Amino acid sequence: MESxxxxxxxxxxxxxxxxxxxxxxxxxxxxxxxxxxxxxRDDNPIIFANDAFLKLTGYTRDEVTGRNCRFLQGxxxxxxxxxxxxxxxxxxRDINIDILNYRKDGSMFWNSLYISPVHNEQGELVYFFASxxxxxxxVNEQQRIEQEKERFEREVQRRTEELEKALAxxxxxxxxxxxxxxxxxxxxxxxxxxxxxNLQMIASLIVMQSRNIPDASIRQSLTSMLERxxxxxxxxxxxxxxxxxxxxxxxxxxxxxxxxxxxxxxxxDISLExxxxxxxxxxxxxxxxxxxxxxxxxxxxxxxxxxxxxxxxALSVKRIDGHATITIEDDGVGMRDxxxxxxxxxxxxxxxxxxxxxxxxxxxxxxxxxxxxxxxxVRATTRWQAANPGTRVEIxxxxxxxxxxx
Amino acid sequence: xxxxxxxxxxxxxxxxxxxxxxxxxAGHQVVGWATTADEGSELVAQTNPDLxxxxxxxxxxxxxxxxAQELRQASRAVVFxxxxxxxxxxxxxxxxxxxxxxxxxxxxxxxxxxxxxxxKNPPPRCARPSSFTLSxxxxxxxx
Numbered sequence: 001m002e003s004x005x006x007x008x009x010x011x012x013x014x015x016x017x018x019x020x021x022x023x024x025x026x027x028x029x030x031x032x033x034x035x036x037x038x039x040x041r042d043d044n045p046i047i048f049a050n051d052a053f054l055k056l057t058g059y060t061r062d063e064v065t066g067r068n069c070r071f072l073q074g075x076x077x078x079x080x081x082x083x084x085x086x087x088x089x090x091x092x093r094d095i096n097i098d099i100l101n102y103r104k105d106g107s108m109f110w111n112s113l114y115i116s117p118v119h120n121e122q123g124e125l126v127y128f129f130a131s132x133x134x135x136x137x138x139v140n141e142q143q144r145i146e147q148e149k150e151r152f153e154r155e156v157q158r159r160t161e162e163l164e165k166a167l168a169x170x171x172x173x174x175x176x177x178x179x180x181x182x183x184x185x186x187x188x189x190x191x192x193x194x195x196x197x198n199l200q201m202i203a204s205l206i207v208m209q210s211r212n213i214p215d216a217s218i219r220q221s222l223t224s225m226l227e228r229x230x231x232x233x234x235x236x237x238x239x240x241x242x243x244x245x246x247x248x249x250x251x252x253x254x255x256x257x258x259x260x261x262x263x264x265x266x267x268x269d270i271s272l273e274x275x276x277x278x279x280x281x282x283x284x285x286x287x288x289x290x291x292x293x294x295x296x297x298x299x300x301x302x303x304x305x306x307x308x309x310x311x312x313x314a315l316s317v318k319r320i321d322g323h324a325t326i327t328i329e330d331d332g333v334g335m336r337d338x339x340x341x342x343x344x345x346x347x348x349x350x351x352x353x354x355x356x357x358x359x360x361x362x363x364x365x366x367x368x369x370x371x372x373x374x375x376x377x378v379r380a381t382t383r384w385q386a387a388n389p390g391t392r393v394e395i396x397x398x399x400x401x402x403x404x405x406x
Numbered sequence: 407x408x409x410x411x412x413x414x415x416x417x418x419x420x421x422x423x424x425x426x427x428x429x430x431x432a433g434h435q436v437v438g439w440a441t442t443a444d445e446g447s448e449l450v451a452q453t454n455p456d457l458x459x460x461x462x463x464x465x466x467x468x469x470x471x472x473x474a475q476e477l478r479q480a481s482r483a484v485v486f487x488x489x490x491x492x493x494x495x496x497x498x499x500x501x502x503x504x505x506x507x508x509x510x511x512x513x514x515x516x517x518x519x520x521x522x523x524x525x526k527n528p529p530p531r532c533a534r535p536s537s538f539t540l541s542x543x544x545x546x547x548x549x
Contacts, residue, residue: 200508204420207511211427233508263536264512 033057033132035064039117039125043068044089047127056134058104069130072111074102085115092117092125098135110139185245192240199233224298224367227264231257231294235286248286251276251317254326257290258297258315265301269310276317279324279399288374289326289395292382295367296328296393304332304390311390323396331390410434410522413455415446415473416487417465421507425459425487428514432522443469447476455482457525460501462488474499483525491539498541505538513537524548 027034033053037044045066054061057072064071073082081099088095094116101111112135118127203226210222238253239245255274262270281289297313305311314329371393375382380397412429414436416422426436437453440446442465450458458477462470471494474484478500486494489507498504502524505517516535523530529548534540540548 201420203508204424208420208423208427211431230508230510260510264510266512266516 033134035069035130036118037069037128037130039089039128044128053132056103056109056132057101063104072101074100074106074108076100076108077102085113088115089117089128098139101132108136109134110136185243188245189240189242192236192245196233196236196240199229199236203229203233227261227294227298228291230260231290232287234260235290239283239286245283247280248283250279250281250286250289250324250326253286253290254293254315254317257293258313261294261297261301262313267301267305269308270301270305271310271312273312273314274316275314277319279317279319281324285378288378289380292371292374292395293326293328295371299367300328300330300332300391304330304334306333309333319399322399324399326395327392329387329390329392331387334386334388334390335384408433408526410456410525411437411453413438413440413446413449413453413458415440415443415449415458415464415470416461417441417463418461421461421487421509424509425514428509428511428518432515432518434518434522442466443473443476446473450477450480450482457483457485457521459485459487459505462486462490462493468493471495471499474501485521497543500543501541502544503538503540510537 027048028050030050031052033050033056035046035049035053038047041047045068046064047066049061049064054064057064070082077100081097084097085095085099094114096112096114098110098112100108102108112133113130114132115128115130117125118129120126206222206226206229210219210226213219213222234257235248235253238256239248242248255276258272258274262272293315297315300313304313309332312331314327316325316327318325318327371382375395378397380395383394383396385392385394410429412434414422414425416425416439422439426439429436437455438449440449444466446458446460446464460470460474460477462468464470464473470486470488474486477484484499484501486498486501486504487507488494488504491504491506494504502521505514513535514537516532517538520530520532520534520538523532524544534548
C-alpha cells in the first residue's frame with residue numbers, strides 16, 4: 001500500500017472509530033499521546049494527533065492540526081533541548097529527550113518525547129512519528145530526592161563541622177589541663193624537694209647533737225629518731241623525683257629503704273630477700289607506711305640478730321585478693337610468747353640479751369605503738385607472728401580504701 | 407700524716423658542720439670552711455691542707471668543678487661531696503672521687519677510712535664502700 005494513500009484512509013477514519021486500518025485505530029485509541037507530522041510540507045506541521053495527546057495538552061484537534069509542534073514550548077523550555085530536536089529532525093534521525101512543555105492553559109509538564117522518522121519504500125522521509133509520556137511526577141520526585149540529598153549533605157556537613165569544632169575544643173581543653181597538671185606536678189616536686197632538704201637538716205642536727213651525748217641509751221634513742229626522720233626524707237626524695245606526684249610506688253621504695261637501713265647498720269652478715277609487686281599508694285599514705293617499714297626493719301636489725309648472729313631479712317610487697325600486703329620477716333631470735341599480737345621479742349637466754357632488746361616489742365614499747373597507730377591511720381591490719389625461727393609482721397589493707405583515711 | 411689537715415668548701419652550714427664532726431671524730435683536723443670557690447681557693451693557699459672537700463654547688467653558683475680544676479694545678483687532693491654526681495665531668499676534674507649526699511654516719515666513716523688509707527699508703531687496704539665513688543683515673547691504681 002502506498003503510504004500517501006494509507007494516510008488518506010486513516011484521515012477518513014477520524015469520525016468512524018474502530019473501522020479501517022487496525023493499526024491506525026490502535027494509534028487513535030491508545031492511552032499514550034501520539035502525533036504524526038509531515039516534513040514534506042512547509043514547516044513540518046502536525047497532520048495527526050490522537051485523543052490522548054489532546055487530553056494531555058488541552059487543545060482541540062483543530063487547534064493542533066496543521067501547526068508545527070513548537071507551540072508546546074514555553075519560556076522555561078531548555079533551548080538546548082529544542083536545538084537537539086531540530087538537529088535530529090533535519091538529519092532525519094530519531095531522538096529521545098526529556099523536555100519541558102506547556103499545555104493550552106499555560107501549565108507545564110515534563111515530556112519524555114520520542115520522535116522517529118518514517119520512510120517509504122523509496123527511502124524518502126515521509127513522516128515523523130512522535131510519542132509523549134508525561135513524566136512530570138517522576139521529574140518532580142527526582143528533584144525532590146535531589147533537594148533532599150542536598151539538604152542531607154548540608155546537614156552532614158554542618159554536623160561534621162560542629163563535631164570538629166567540639167573535638168578541637170576538647171583537645172585544647174585537654175592540652176590546657178595537661179599543662180596545668182604539669183605545672184602542679186613541678187610545684188609539688190619543688191615542695192617535696194624543700195621538705196626533703198629540711199628533713200635532712202633535721203637529721204644533721206640530730207647527728208651533731210647526739211655526738212656530744214655521753215649516755216649510750218639516750219644516744220640510741222636519738223639514733224632511732226634519726227632513722228625515722230631519714231625514712232620520711234627518703235619518701236620526699238622519691239616524690240620530688242617522680243613524674244607523677246599523685247602515685248607512690250611502695251615496692252621500689254621499700255627495697256631502697258631496707259637496703260639503706262641494712263647498709264647503715266654495718267651488718268654485712270645480714271642478707272636481704274625481696275619479693276616485690278608494684279603497689280601504688282597515694283602520697284599521703286606513703287609517709288606513714290614508710291615509717292612502719294622503718295620501725296619493723298630497724299627492729300629486726302637491732303633485736304633479732306644479737307651478738308653478731310648472721311641472718312636474713314625478707315621483705316615482700318604483694319597484691320593479693322584486692323589487698324596490699326607488706327610482710328617483713330626475719331630468721332632471728334623471735335618473739336618471747338611465740339605467737340599472736342602483743343608478743344614480746346625473746347631475749348637470747350634469760351637475762352642474757354640486753355633488757356631493751358628483749359622488750360622492744362613488748363606491750364607499751366614505742367616502736368610497736370607507733371606501728372599499730374600508723375596502721376590504724378592507714379586502715380591497715382597489722383599481725384605479729386612467730387616465724388620459727390624469727391618473727392613475721394604483716395601489714396595488710398584493701399587496695400581501694402573507703403573512708404577518710406584514703 | 408696520721409692526722410689529716412682538711413678544708414671544707416660547702417655553701418650550707420649543717421652539712422659542713424656534720425662533715426667537720428665526722429672528720430674530727432676520726433681524729434682529723436678541719437683547718438677551715440669556705441662557702442665560695444674564691445674563698446676556698448684563698449683558704450687552701452693559706453692553710454696548705456692535705457685534703458679538700460668540695461661541694462659542686464657553692465654560694466657563688468655551680469663553681470665546684472672550676473675550683474677542683476684549679477686545685478689540681480696545685481696538686482691538691484680533692485674529694486667532691488654532692489647529691490648530684492651526674493653533673494661531674496668525665497675526669498672528675500682531677501678529684502679522687504665523690505662522697506654522695508646525704509651523708510649517713512656509717513657511709514661517711516667508711517668513706518673517710520678508705521680515702522685516708524688511699525692517701526697515706528695507696529692502694530687502700532679496706533674495700534671501697536658504696537658511699538664513695540672513685541674517679542676513673544684512680545679506679546686502675548687503687549684496685
